[in-house]
Amino acid sequence: MRTVVCVKQVRTLGDEVEFTDDGRDVDPDYVDLALNEWDSYATEGAIRLREAHGGEVVVITCGSKESEAALRRCLAMGADRAVRVDGVDGHDPIRVAHALAEVVRDESPDLVLCGVQSSDSVQAATGTALAELVGLPRVAVVTRLEPGTGTATVYRELEGGLVDVVEVDTPAVLTIQTGINQPRYANLRAIKQAEQVEITVRTAADALAASRVRRMYVPSRGNGAEMLGADAAEVARRIAEIVKERTA
Amino acid sequence: MSVLVVAEHLQGAVRDVTRELVTAGRPLGPVTVAVIARDPEPLVAAVDVEGVAEIVTVPAGADEFESDTYQQALEALIAARRPRVVLLGFTVNSMGYASAVAAKLGLGYASDVHGVALEGDAVVATRSFYGGKVDAELDFPGAETVLLLLRPTTWPPAEGSGGGSVSSFAVEATPSRARHLRFEEAATGADVDITQADFLLSIGRGIGDADAISQFEELAAKMGATLSVSRPIVDAGWMPASRQVGQSGKTVKPKVYLAFGISGAVQHLAGMKASGTIIAVNTDPEASIFNVAHYGAAVDLFDVAEELEKLY
Numbered sequence: 001m002r003t004v005v006c007v008k009q010v011r012t013l014g015d016e017v018e019f020t021d022d023g024r025d026v027d028p029d030y031v032d033l034a035l036n037e038w039d040s041y042a043t044e045g046a047i048r049l050r051e052a053h054g055g056e057v058v059v060i061t062c063g064s065k066e067s068e069a070a071l072r073r074c075l076a077m078g079a080d081r082a083v084r085v086d087g088v089d090g091h092d093p094i095r096v097a098h099a100l101a102e103v104v105r106d107e108s109p110d111l112v113l114c115g116v117q118s119s120d121s122v123q124a125a126t127g128t129a130l131a132e133l134v135g136l137p138r139v140a141v142v143t144r145l146e147p148g149t150g151t152a153t154v155y156r157e158l159e160g161g162l163v164d165v166v167e168v169d170t171p172a173v174l175t176i177q178t179g180i181n182q183p184r185y186a187n188l189r190a191i192k193q194a195e196q197v198e199i200t201v202r203t204a205a206d207a208l209a210a211s212r213v214r215r216m217y218v219p220s221r222g223n224g225a226e227m228l229g230a231d232a233a234e235v236a237r238r239i240a241e242i243v244k245e246r247t248a
Numbered sequence: 249m250s251v252l253v254v255a256e257h258l259q260g261a262v263r264d265v266t267r268e269l270v271t272a273g274r275p276l277g278p279v280t281v282a283v284i285a286r287d288p289e290p291l292v293a294a295v296d297v298e299g300v301a302e303i304v305t306v307p308a309g310a311d312e313f314e315s316d317t318y319q320q321a322l323e324a325l326i327a328a329r330r331p332r333v334v335l336l337g338f339t340v341n342s343m344g345y346a347s348a349v350a351a352k353l354g355l356g357y358a359s360d361v362h363g364v365a366l367e368g369d370a371v372v373a374t375r376s377f378y379g380g381k382v383d384a385e386l387d388f389p390g391a392e393t394v395l396l397l398l399r400p401t402t403w404p405p406a407e408g409s410g411g412g413s414v415s416s417f418a419v420e421a422t423p424s425r426a427r428h429l430r431f432e433e434a435a436t437g438a439d440v441d442i443t444q445a446d447f448l449l450s451i452g453r454g455i456g457d458a459d460a461i462s463q464f465e466e467l468a469a470k471m472g473a474t475l476s477v478s479r480p481i482v483d484a485g486w487m488p489a490s491r492q493v494g495q496s497g498k499t500v501k502p503k504v505y506l507a508f509g510i511s512g513a514v515q516h517l518a519g520m521k522a523s524g525t526i527i528a529v530n531t532d533p534e535a536s537i538f539n540v541a542h543y544g545a546a547v548d549l550f551d552v553a554e555e556l557e558k559l560y
Binding site: 011012013015017024026031091093094097098116119120121122123124125126128129130131132133137138139140141143153155156157158159160161162163164165166167168169172175178179182208210211212213214215216217218219221224225226227228229230231232233235236237238239240242243246247 | 258312313315316319338339340341343344345346347348349350351352354355356357358359360372373376377378379381382383384385386387388389390391425426427428429430431432433434435446447471472479480482483484485489490492495496497498499503504506514524525526527528529532533534538539541542543544545546547548551552554555556558559560
């Protein structure tokens, strides 16, 4: 069975932020890069399917050369091959789905796994849009996966602790929720080996974005919290006082 | 400028987010609410709230949400009505079909939106990026219809009665490729009901590792608090899902919510922001939880925990 996993190299902000000259995004000097947390669960899920049923795991991402670090992280976990689609940057998930669709179609996968959302954009849109573009059924926010023949039984996590058990025709696209498994750590040897793997690079097909960032800014914080100081003993004393007063 | 809202319902009840969408949509133009269900009629009264001009019932083949059904219905409604704005909740159901509709029809699209405005004829949506540390205004050049998924519990739910006209809209449906089988509870055999506690001591990713759990269990017991957790603690398997606060866990409203090492993801905040008094301890002074907390301390949580132990 061939499983394609779509992953993203996400950007995280530290305490300080500066914006690019056009004001439409954060200055890249102020971000750290990492494999999206949800995507590590999707990758682990795909590797476990291969371990149980054979086949291969192909990871793909969309972005500039530096996003290859995310692919190498997945290769170190145990993915077999990696593809990067070049030529699409920015925050639009529909545009990204168009870029991924061509590669996914060419791979003819038995299953496509994506993370539910990315930590930096939180659109929860790419996987579902991708499914439409490649003509596959999909289930979003999956916390359990039981593959069958021609179908899979998946558990969809709803709000408030309710789970919707769904039977989906396969091949299908599933968006994977954190907690579905415990992603493995890559050992040093695997990380070194992954650095040597050749990553296939493709160019994104033309497509329109579904949105445009007009302006990015630091929001006003409102009143915010009353800060209790920097001394732990004093903070504890104030907390005890507030708790006593407010739970009375 | 017309607005189409798709009602969300579960097990025969319309969910609150639907009335929140009406509140958000009302300033943009006349609001039409679509109710997609096997038997939509009993759900009509719950969406006939102030600001609703029209209710469209769409009979479907399944009792509960199925992504293909909703996609076909929404596509047909957009083709027939050509709304300027379509509003859905940023919910698990919407995540299963909304972006598919947008990709297929070439709509403008954004999700987790917490502000919407019209500037002339242009729709402008506000949403956050980078863990809530920055906001951005999005526009949708060239899009005839803009599909927005709005963050739940951001707008107040519309109340009252709308007296909207009711009509039926038939959609030719093909068989669903993903079929609802049954519902289950994520957390069974719960040892404690965190929604009933007056005082919750809540811990998150900041506690570092599983060994710290027992320390906070003891602290909670000493302080007379019930221990609750944020999602990463459940994902790691350190505590059962019955203790989880947030959108996918429990919504809580204790008198005091004392959070240690919780940065404040939107999904977590949605589950606790109505608490009486919120106190947050987190080493990151920029953590989102300080935006909803009444009191905060950007200090080492273990130092504070140790000092608290001495006081009880």
